[in-house]
Amino acid sequence: MSITTDQLRARAAGSLWLRLAAVALPLLMIAPALWNGYPLLQWDTGGYLARWYEGYLVPSRSTVFGLYLHYGEGFGFWINLAVQSLATLWLLQLTLRVLGLMQTFRFVAISLSLMLSTALPWLASMLLTDIFAGLSVLALFLLVVGASRTSTLEKISLFVFTAFAAATHSATLGVLLGLCAAGWMVRPFLGGRLPLAGLTQASLTIVAGGLMLVSANYALSGKLAWTPGGYGVAFGRMMQDGIVAQYLNDRCPRERYKLCPYRNALPASADEFLWGKSMFNTLGRFDGMNEEMGTIVVQSLKDYPAWQAGAALRAMGQQLLHVATGEGTNGWIPHTRGIIERYIPAQAAPMRAARQQNWGVNFDDVNWLHVPVALASMLALVALLAHALASRRLDDLTLLAVTVTLALLGNAFICGVISGPHDRYGARMVWVATFVVLTAAARRWGEDDKAR
Known part of the structure; x- marks a missing residue:
């Protein structure tokens, strides 16, 4: 089957487009x-x-x-x-x-x-x-x-x-x-x-x-x-939602946490707590706080399930x-x-x-x-x-x-x-x-x- 001049031109144009795109x-x-x-x-x-x-x-x-x-x-x-x-x-x-x-x-x-x-x-x-x-x-x-x-x-x-x-x-x-x-x-x-x-x-x-x-x-x-780092990041989000402050207020009278003396002075945002000049630095950052943050994350999930679920849904909607x-x-x-x-x-x-x-x-x-x-x-x-x-x-x-x-x-x-x-x-x-x-x-x- 013979190829027309128009078809040849179309193929040449397509080939040129491809080279330019590449x-x-x-x-x-x-x-x-x-x-x-x-x-x-x-x-x-x-x-x-x-x-x-x-x-x-x-x-x-x-x-x-x-x-x-x-x-x-x-x-x-x-x-x-x-x-x-x-x-x-x-x-x-x-x-x-x-x-x-x-x-x-x-x-x-x-x-x-x-x-x-x-x-x-x-x-x-x-x-x-x-x-x-x-x-x-x-x-x-x-x-x-x-x-x-x-x-x-x-x-x-x-x-x-x-x-x-x-x-x-x-x-x-x-x-x-x-x-x-x-x-x-x-x-x-x-x-x-x-x-x-x-x-x-x-x-x-x-x-x-x-x-x-x-x-x-x-x-x-x-x-x-x-x-x-998983616990630390999750802890920051819970702190930002006010869950950590409530947990410390409920537990500090009978349990000793490093954060208890600071429970009324927690930063407003997770970024400020983890990456700014906060008590997190004073208490040893991740090396000094990872175990305590993990405990608070796990225990607060058990203590405030409805609050956690509502905060999670809000965070998901906001993230979208x-x-x-x-x-x-x-x-x-x-x-x-x-x-x-x-x-x-x-x-x-x-x-x-x-x-x-x-x-x-x-x-x-x-x-x-x-x-x-x-x-x-x-x-x-x-x-x-x-x-x-x-x-x-x-x-x-x-x-x-x-x-x-x-x-x-x-x-x-x-x-x-x-x-x-x-x-x-x-x-x-x-x-x-x-x-x-x-x-x-x-x-x-x-x-x-x-x-x-």
């Missing part, structure tokens, strides 16, 4: 860092960077992610951003392909829309675990649902990526574990829609991620242990609404700056010269768009699920929408209940809802075009 999209995905002149840093970045050098475990700082950052030091951490950018684009296109919706123009349009209207490029431009939270949800979905439409190499890559993401942060591991548990519970009702092999592989990523984390902890600290981009990413990051200057002096000069370190990064303008887009995306996701339920349409896109909805709820519960509501925890996950909504809209437009 070059431009990875750079645009980390455009905030390129504009900043250095990878974006956050309050917590220094704690991860220091793990290689300090050789001991600290609360909520994954050694796995610390090692990942360490291996990028010689390249000014730009190699880390390259990995994050390429991994993001790979998972976006692979998801579209598994859904049967992959077209070059559609992929470029959706990618650009996400870059302009969500926190995604800011997350990809940052030396922090947050980019892997949302990406891991897509990877887990692809492992389960896309088993018959992905190659062996892709399955291995998805497995390794998901296990790594689980090892970077306990909240991410918790969300993935919850998704797997939900998958096993509904599988008897869905049968072949959730293949046994895919669900098993997805579940094993949690095991692999846990082993990865414990192994890294042992390699760096000599301790065969999980990353510490905390979605602004950029929390903790400003010019005031003294710990992270100090870690870089002490342990990686070669990076000190370019770090100091960046816009962020000179207070040139402001998220007010981007959040004018990001926040309403995020909130609208969650509402649209609910509408999408309601329409699918009404029409009894359970296709792969609906399964993805269900997966993302459960991930958002799980993330809000884990982060809101344990750490307390923060914009950072919402922003790192909600962009996936926008991706699902854009994908559904693209499919609808495609169906309308075919109908014409």
